[in-house]
Amino acid sequence: MTPTVGDLFIEYTKTQCKTLKQTVEKTLAQVSDEEFFSKLGTESHSIAVLVKHVGGTLRSRFTGLLT
Numbered sequence: 001m002t003p004t005v006g007d008l009f010i011e012y013t014k015t016q017c018k019t020l021k022q023t024v025e026k027t028l029a030q031v032s033d034e035e036f037f038s039k040l041g042t043e044s045h046s047i048a049v050l051v052k053h054v055g056g057t058l059r060s061r062f063t064g065l066l067t
Contacts, residue, residue, distance in 0.1 A: 031047060035047070
């Protein structure tokens with residue numbers, strides 16, 4: 001059976017997500033715990049806060065997506 005455009009899109013999206021996850025994991029492995037939780041200034045957020053925010057946003061976008 002020939003895959004549909006939708007099937008191809010889903011497979012492409014899964015591949016991209018896996019690749020981006022690996023890139024983020026490699027990047028964060030280079031940051032110390034102190035750097036991960038530190039802020040550069042009063043108007044900025046730590047990497048930890050940004051990761052938590054992005055994770056929450058992704059969870060809300062993809063949880064119950066089809067319901």
